[in-house]
Amino acid sequence: MMITLLVLTTLASLAVTSPVLPTQTWPPAFCNKLECPKYTTVKTTKDYEERQYDPAKWTSTTISGMSYDEASRTGFERLFNYISGSNKGQVKIPMTAPVLVKVEPGQGPFCKTNFTVSFFVPFADQTSPPEPSDPNVFTNPLTGMTAYVRYFKGFASDTDWTSNAEALSKSLDNATVSYNKDFYYTAGYNSPFQPTNRHNEVWYLKSD
Template sequence: MTTSTFNPSTSTNGRTQPAPAQPQKTLRTGMLGIVTAASVAACSAFGGKAAEEPAYNVVIEDGDFQVRDYDGYAIAETMVSPPFDAATRTGFGRLVRYISGANSGRRKIQMTAPVEMEPRGEKIQMTAPVVMSPAEYSGASQGPALAGAAMDSWRMAFVLPEGYTAENSPVPSNPAVMVRDVPPRRVASVRFGGFMSDRNAERERKRLVDWLDDRGIEHQSDWRVAGYNPPWTIPPLRRNEVLVTLR
């Protein structure tokens, strides 16, 4: 898979800075953070790839960190209650049922990657996509964190395959699932291996905050956790990410 090349340059203060990479459109493949039995044949404990990802251009690449320009895409999402592990199981089940035919046309939709989780800081009616992400909560100085007692709910979302929109996607049978469009946007990410957990994600969120602050890059504090591998993948080979939208 072709990605842009990182060529570091040294600034006057001695800090190594990433040079902008030549943007290259990529349609990457990966594995969902949790998968159904039907997808076992396509999975590998050694990081095998199977699921389509939304297309993006890599603008900056610096070790574990990237800045990407994403095209618009559609997601199916749902709101779930903490703790993190229970929220992933509940949300994933709802969304898998939707793409497996629990919708107005009884249509089956191909699974894509990543699965995203976003924490929410206020009680709201359950709705739907697959991404886990946090919302702002009381006392946050830099926007919501990804772990802690302030998490009232999580939003989990699946990215739908290319060509699907909120208008042409089948209507979910479960009112707790909703389909919506995500507009094109610039996103920063940090990649990490090991097991996916809210505490690990919060550790990486802080790394990404420091990386962005060092470069004077402003963000929207809409932190999200993305997982790409089945649970039996060897931990060092897993691909997890924390992402945030840039201003």
């Protein structure tokens, strides 16, 4: 009886003192059964999620312009050609998620923005991705990073991306979080032919 009470007391103590770690189901449902970069959820608030991403390679292309929609469309076409066989091995590469766009605004109101559009490299190709045939397409290794993520639903327009990035920035400022304000990322997880259950994200990266 005394041993049983001791065991129960010890378990109760552990339950109180042990940290509660976030649970993670992989892959997330919003990846739609496509391969997507691995991350750990660090914290969730009512306004955003904090994620720790593993280092990973992406295939990228950069477009300079004034329109997010036009730049992302051009970037997507270049990268889709790459995974369709426009590479040195002429191999077909599976589609992954998300379509990631790094948005680096120009320094003035009439300056062009740099949009770097990226596809995640499948896990099987992470060590040695097929070399692109298009000189405008390149392999882009991203180091491990902490991202503050806000998500929203529906078909995202240029205005939707901008307004959600502004809302995330305001939330981070209110939380006195340190983050890189020079750029942000957009992440789209759905085919344009998927009418419902669409998942969109904007990211700011934690600064050192």
